[in-house]
Amino acid sequence: MRSLMDIFHFLLQNHEEILELTVEHLWLVGISTLLAVVIGIPLGIVSARWPVWNRPVLGIANIIQTVPSLALFGFLLPVPWIGARADRLAILALTLYALLPVIRNTYTGIRGVDPAVVEAGQGMGLTGTQLLFQVELPLAVSVILSGVRVAVVVSVGLATIAAAIGAGGLGEFIFRGLAMVNNQLILAGAIPAAVLALSADFGIGWLERRLKPR
Amino acid sequence: MEGKANQPVIEFREVDYSLPSGRRLLHSLNLHVQRGETLVLLGRSGSGKTTTLKLINRLLSPTSGEVLVNGAPIGETDVIRLRRGIGYVIQDVGLFPHFSVERNIGLVPRIEGWPAQRIHERVEALLRMVGLDAEVAARYPHQLSGGQRQRVGVARALAADPEIVLMDEPFGALDALTRDQLQREFLELQRRLNKTVVFVTHDLREALRLGSRIALMDAGRLESVLSPEDFLRSSAPLPSALCKLLERV
Numbered sequence: 090m091r092s093l094m095d096i097f098h099f100l101l102q103n104h105e106e107i108l109e110l111t112v113e114h115l116w117l118v119g120i121s122t123l124l125a126v127v128i129g130i131p132l133g134i135v136s137a138r139w140p141v142w143n144r145p146v147l148g149i150a151n152i153i154q155t156v157p158s159l160a161l162f163g164f165l166l167p168v169p170w171i172g173a174r175a176d177r178l179a180i181l182a183l184t185l186y187a188l189l190p191v192i193r194n195t196y197t198g199i200r201g202v203d204p205a206v207v208e209a210g211q212g213m214g215l216t217g218t219q220l221l222f223q224v225e226l227p228l229a230v231s232v233i234l235s236g237v238r239v240a241v242v243v244s245v246g247l248a249t250i251a252a253a254i255g256a257g258g259l260g261e262f263i264f265r266g267l268a269m270v271n272n273q274l275i276l277a278g279a280i281p282a283a284v285l286a287l288s289a290d291f292g293i294g295w296l297e298r299r300l301k302p303r
Numbered sequence: 304m305e306g307k308a309n310q311p312v313i314e315f316r317e318v319d320y321s322l323p324s325g326r327r328l329l330h331s332l333n334l335h336v337q338r339g340e341t342l343v344l345l346g347r348s349g350s351g352k353t354t355t356l357k358l359i360n361r362l363l364s365p366t367s368g369e370v371l372v373n374g375a376p377i378g379e380t381d382v383i384r385l386r387r388g389i390g391y392v393i394q395d396v397g398l399f400p401h402f403s404v405e406r407n408i409g410l411v412p413r414i415e416g417w418p419a420q421r422i423h424e425r426v427e428a429l430l431r432m433v434g435l436d437a438e439v440a441a442r443y444p445h446q447l448s449g450g451q452r453q454r455v456g457v458a459r460a461l462a463a464d465p466e467i468v469l470m471d472e473p474f475g476a477l478d479a480l481t482r483d484q485l486q487r488e489f490l491e492l493q494r495r496l497n498k499t500v501v502f503v504t505h506d507l508r509e510a511l512r513l514g515s516r517i518a519l520m521d522a523g524r525l526e527s528v529l530s531p532e533d534f535l536r537s538s539a540p541l542p543s544a545l546c547k548l549l550e551r552v
Contacts (some may be wrong), residue, residue, distance in 0.1 A: 203395075203397070203400075205393060205395035205396065205397035206397045206398070206399060206400070207397075208362065208393060208397055209391065209393060209396070209397025209398070209399075209456075210397070210399070211362060211386070212360055212362060212386060212389075212391030212393070212469075213386060213387070213391060213410065213411050213459070213460075214382075214383045214384070214385070214386030214387035214388075214389075214411065215383075215410075215414070216383055219414060223399075223410075224399060227401050228400065228401060302400050302401040
């Protein structure tokens with residue numbers, strides 16, 4: 090009980106720095122998710138439309154996913170412009186990790202649209218673009234969002250490791266705590282990160298259900 | 304148009320269709336569909352009925368030979384224009400689940416740029432035409448019964464007043480009573496609208512009841528094209544075998 094109070098106390102005392110690092114954390118996750126969505130959804134659409142692209146696109150995204158995060162940070166370090174600043178590097182790495190769930194769910198969502206609905210749309214004379222924007226994407230939106238949700242939740246966790254290369258975020262506390270063998274410090278990073286992940290999970294999950302076609 | 308009165312609305316000339324794997328689904332098909340008639344494509348599953356139908360709105364393209372609509376080879380026309388002039392009704396209906404009935408029916412008019420008021424009036428008229436209450440317009444497909452859904456499917460196909468309507472076993476998934484009622488309504492509607500209809504079914508009764516002519520297909524070949532009366536009198540092996548089956552029930 091005492092230790093719980095201590096942690097609470099610690100969190101209160103350091104609320105300013107926690108808030109600052111949380112904002113930094115959100116920035117890393119937010120920008121990388123946005124980039125992953127902007128890149129991943131079109132890639133998912135392309136691989137759903139033209140099956141030749143499915144294997145290479147998902148294959149590459151899959152391979153990226155298997156690279157350990159610390160190693161990926163290392164690999165990206167020599168890349169010009171990107172490697173020059175830690176936050177750029179972290180954002181790129183997080184984006185690459187977030188791509189897979191976004192691409193895969195866009196692909197699955199579009200492919201999962203009832204074939205009868207697609208056939209009816211084509212038979213009625215919808216153009217490819219009309220079919221995509223009026224039928225396929227609206228019907229796939231909840232599946233796509235669930236991919237985004239997975240991407241965000243994973244990113245919130247991964248972004249803590251970005252502190253290892255000096256990109257900031259809640260990982261700062263965790264690494265400091267590890268170095269000083271101080272559990273309170275570790276928790277000061279881990280608790281807000283968990284709260285972030287859970288609220289993103291809940292928030293996007295809610296949106297997903299709202300947008301689910303009947 | 305008067306001078307073309309005898310020109311078939313749809314014409315198949317030596318049409319072959321093979322899958323990319325090389326399997327041949329259709330063998331040198333020659334077929335004419337006249338203005339205002341209901342041509343029924345009858346045959347068992349895999350006989351090539353649906354393939355034939357999809358060649359008309361270019362959901363499939365012939366491997367060789369050509370399909371003509373109003374005398375023009377459809378391979379050379381704009382596929383989107385072609386399809387918007389052809390109503391298409393399928394067994395699974397394929398209503399857009401995220402659109403209300405009104406938006407489903409009004410979709411083609413909307414993308415054709417009709418004014419909203421005209422679309423609204425057209426939807427009301429179509430709902431009446433297929434025997435549905437105006438209040439159905441606001442509902443979503445999942446709130447409808449199977450029979451209602453298929454009625455909406457028919458209304459949607461008729462929305463932009465196409466000259467040709469293609470129907471692929473539209474009543475196949477319905478219970479016997481609903482099917483009977485929709486067949487009756489179809490005849491009624493066809494008497495009034497005089498569309499050129501190509502109707503796919505494997506049900507001989509349905510074919511005899513609805514068709515002006517019956518095109519009997521077997522294993523990718525057209526066996527015969529007969530009026531319902533001639534079909535019943537035919538001594539050819541396949542039609543007479545089918546008619547015997549009919550007597551047994």
